[in-house]
Every structure is written in C-alpha cells, then in structure tokens.
Amino acid sequence: MDVPCMRAYGTRVVAGVTPGKGGQQVFGVPVYDTVREALAQHHVTASVVYVPASAVREAVFEAVEARIPLILVPTEGVPHHDAADFVAAARAAGVRIIGPNCNGLISPGECKLGGIGGDAPEEIYAPGSIGIISRSGGMSAEIAVTLKNAGYGVSTCVSIGGDLIIGTSPVECLRLFAADSQTQAVVYFGEPGTRAEQALADYLERARYPKPVAALISGDFQEAYPQGTSFGHASAMIQENNDTARAKRRVLQQAGALIVDRMSGIPKLLSGSLDPSCGRA
C-alpha cells in the first residue's frame, strides 16, 4: 500500500527489485531482478527495503554494495547480528541507513519515503520549519498533528527506528537539521534505554547547537519495575540508572534542550523560543 501512497505524495518511484520478477510492471513501475540492473537503467537516490526480517539482511547488503546513498529499512524484528552487520557495512561504504523498525521519512509538501503519513499524509504533516526526530513512527505523527493544530508545520520528520541498533542516530539527525536552512527548531521524542540522549546532550553542548531543541521523553512508569524490563521498543530496556526517562530529561536540560512533560506543551514552548513569524505553515 505504500508505493501508491508515496507516488501520490510526489515521490518518484522509478524502479522495483524482486528477484525472479524482472521484466514485470507493478503500479506502472518497472521491476528488475537485481539492484545493479535497476541502477543501470535509472538515476536512483534512495531505496526502501520492503523485505521481511528473514531475508532483509541480504537485501540491505545488496543496496549497500550498490552504494545507494539513502537506504530506508522499515522491517521490524531484524535480528541484532544482522542489523549490526549491515549498519557497519553501510558506514564503511559511506551510505546512510535509516531504521530498521522505522516508519519513514517525510518532507511535507515534497515527498515521503516509507509508510509515514499512511494514505493521508497531508492530514498529519503540514509543511513548515520544525524538524522532528522520533524513535517511534506513531509519535512522529502525534507530534506533527499537535504542531499542525497549533499552526506549525514540519520541515522534515525522521522516524529513526525503535531498535537498539539503528543506522542513523539522533545526533546524526540533529547535525543534518543544523545545516538545513528550512529547519528552525527541532522536536525530539525519546524513550528509556540506550545512551542516545547522553550522546545527544554531549553533542548539543559541544556544538553549541544553533537551533532550539524541544525534547519529550516518555516511559517514567518503567522506573517502578525491575531493571532490564522492556515494555516496548527493544531499545527501551533500562539497564543502568542513567537510562531512565528522568535521567535523560536532566542531561538534555543541562545541555540546553527545552524539556516538555506533555505533548500539548511543545507548541507553547516553541512559541516562546521562536521568532513569532517563524515556524508557521
């Protein structure tokens, strides 16, 4: 269902790859047996890997070895050894993986990659100047709707993926947003587990980050349960005391991020730190 939705939104889907189905057409898109063959016929800048977990490893390696610059992996339940292997291979090859276990990437009004926004992206994502980085695909939608209802729009939203091992970290996204002239502020959604927020805080301080960053971290309730319990995403497993939602908020706040307790607080906080004419759709 994603391909027609992507095309309707303006994403130019030029080729599909399914071994054994070469020569066919799906939704009017030519299908090839290999990535190499597709690349010989088309100018390709990104790839979405719609392959189930049991076969995703080989498919991602094919895209990495073909040096496709941006590879989105929505697949859920990717074994850790596979994710670690292909993420490392992508770094070595100088290409970017987003995911696994992610919802996609959208630049409202321009194009989208993956299932993000479903069949009605315009209802959720209005064009504007706020960047969104979220572990959770669903939360990126909730944040975008909250912003839209308050009159703000989104420059680009990245669902980075809920797994422990992901291709593009929150810090890398922030770096891209810093350089993006369309983005004036960033909203980050995080969860307990991993040291991603510590890395984020270190980066904010080191880089003297030029744009306001609002952070919403959920999962306070997990502190009531023994360490090592994961209630949601695989990455959200509290293993150390500084993995908790509260500890994450503290380090981010010390690094200059704006901390919100509830989603409804995001627009209020942004309105206080943004130029009043900015950020509006």
Place this chain on the structure above:
Amino acid sequence: MARLSEDVTKDLLRKHGIRVPPGVVVTSSSGVEEIVQSMGPQVVVKALVPAGRRGKAGAVQKAAGVSDARRIIDSILGSKVHGYMVRQVLIEHAIPIAHELYTAFTFGPDGARVLASTRGGVDIEETHLQHPEAIVVHSVDHVTGFRRHQCVDLWRRTGVRGSQLVDLSYFTLRLWETFREVDGFMLEINPLAVDESGHLWAVGAMLDVDDAAMFRHPDFARVPVDAGPGWREPTIRERAVGEADRALVGGRVRYIELEGEIGLFVAGGGAGLMIHDLLIAFGGRPANHTDITPGRSPDKLSAVFDAIFTQPHVKSLLVCVNYLQMVRADVVVEALVRSIADHHVTTERFPIVVRVFGPGEGNARILASQVPGIRYLPHGTDIEEAVRLIVDLTSRV
C-alpha cells in the same frame, strides 16, 4: 529475548567444542546416589531458573557427597528464586577451581561488545559498581569481525599474561563463534574457571537468544520463551498471548500484567509509553501493558483482547493507538468486537474507550457501532483527552 536454561546452553557450548562440566538434570532427589557417585563425590547443585544472580539467592550450592546433595536438592526444588518456581535442578561435577574469570558478549547501539574480567565468580553488577576498571570491553567491528589478536589484547588488558593468554584467546573466540551461530543476544560465562591443571571451563553459563532470529533456528522452537515480564513467572493469560504470538502469522503482540484495573491496548513503544505515563499522571492504574504491531489479520489482536477481558481485576479498557499509518484501523476494531462478543462484555459495566485513526477508519466505526456503548472518539481527538476519559469512567464503575 528467549533465555535458554543452563543445561541447554551448556549442551550448545559443548557442541561447539567448549569445555563445560558434565551435568545431569533432575526433578527430584530420587536416584541421586548413582549420579553423585559417577560425578563426585564433590558436586554442585544449581536451580534451573531463567534468572541471574543465583549464587546469592542460594540457588547454587556445593555438596560434599550423596546425603548433602539430597538435602540441598530437596530444599531447592519447589522454592522460589527471583520469582521463579524451581522445578528442575542441574547436578554438575565440581571442577577444582584455581581462578575465576568472567567473559560476556552483548549488544550496544554500535554492535556487539565483548567483556572480560579477572574478577569472576561474583555478580558482575557489583564489580561494575565497585571496580569498573576491572571490566575490559571490546567493541566488535562488524565489517572485519572479531579477531584473535583482539582476543589476546582484550585479556592482556585485564592483566592476564603468559600461556593462559593464548588459551583464553582461543576459548573466547570459540565462544564468539557460538554466539554468532546461535544468534545470541547475550552470552555470559561466569565463572570462566581455570582448574588446577590450567584448563579453562565454562562453569556458569547464561544465554539469551534473539527471538527475532528464530527463523534461522527451527531447533529452538521447543525452547520455552518466557512470556512474562522477566521478574516473575508468566500468568496463564500472558502465556496464552505468548503462544498466540508464536503460532499465528503476521504482526507481533506482547502482553504484561500489572496491578491496576484499566486495561490498556497500546502499540507499546513510543506513544504506548506516553499513554501509560499519562494514565498514571491522571490517577489511573494500568492493569497491563501491551506491545503490539498489528498485522493483516485480527486473530493475534483478539488474543490480547481475550487476555484483558479475562483478567480478574480489570474494570475498563482503553484502546489507544497513534495515527495508524501502515495497518488498518478496522483490523484492530474487528478483533475488539469479536472478543467483546466472545466474553459477553457489557459496556455499561465495563467502559471501553477507542481512539484509533487511520486507513480503514470508516469501516472501523461501522464495526464499533454494532456494540452499543463503545466510546469511539471523534477523529482527531488527542491522546490526553482519551486517557482522561477512561480514568474518569473507570472511577465511576
């Protein structure tokens, strides 16, 4: 993650050429004479429960002879260790230990990590707190792999020297190969014992295999997956959801029971965590948490609704997923309506609030209207409002 029991773990290690003490699993102390005489007289008795830190809990004990072994087995069987009932014990030959070392393999955000320490035989958590410098960590480069010279370097940094460095590097490399081959998520050898003649033994072994990789390991299909939260045994309902998850195709479901009375059907990560936090902030108490990725079929989702409706202290239900983008809203509501009918739930006594938007929402609303009293919130209602409503309705039940 699926934690294998220690005997199964050790069988796997043995198959991969790693030296482990001979052992036998028993469910009672009868027949223990023969076992102890063949191994003993010194044996170690270990409770087979899927939990760490067993030494301190008295679940690992040395026995000198048959009568001692019998006494220990009788006292351990049927007792509880870290919330788990002990139904089996492992009797092992007691290795004459000269030194105790530690090694483990686990994952961080950049890939696999190998840990090594010369402080084995104690809880690694305690070593980590008191002597963090005693644990040496190597981050594996997944492009080039884990190499033997890195093994040597790792153990050298812990202070090991001489021929033992060579032995340890081979031993650790073989463990790494096993870890890769079985799709381990965590493998801990504690203690990694050096016996009086200098041989290395995996005396304590704990292995979590990656349940996402089960498709590569059909032989693990019989390994029981812990469907509970990890700090106690699973309830009947948790077990049923776990079984449905394994048996049915498409999507993934997890269900953990908690102490409260508001049933939660949430996607788990992200918004699910936020909803759970909000519920508590507004004075509600969740009866469970769920982690759900709907597939194309409603069957797995029905298993979760069935569990919620049959939980004894649940009084209400909030079905609250974020804007669905990849699956259909009507699949979720179809599962709900089916389970309501199966369990004769009446919304007058059992309030149900639904906030499900996205593809198939029109059809979902038609399906929901077949059950009078379901509060299907208007399109666009925010999550806070949905949570407030269920807390309010539950307080009036």
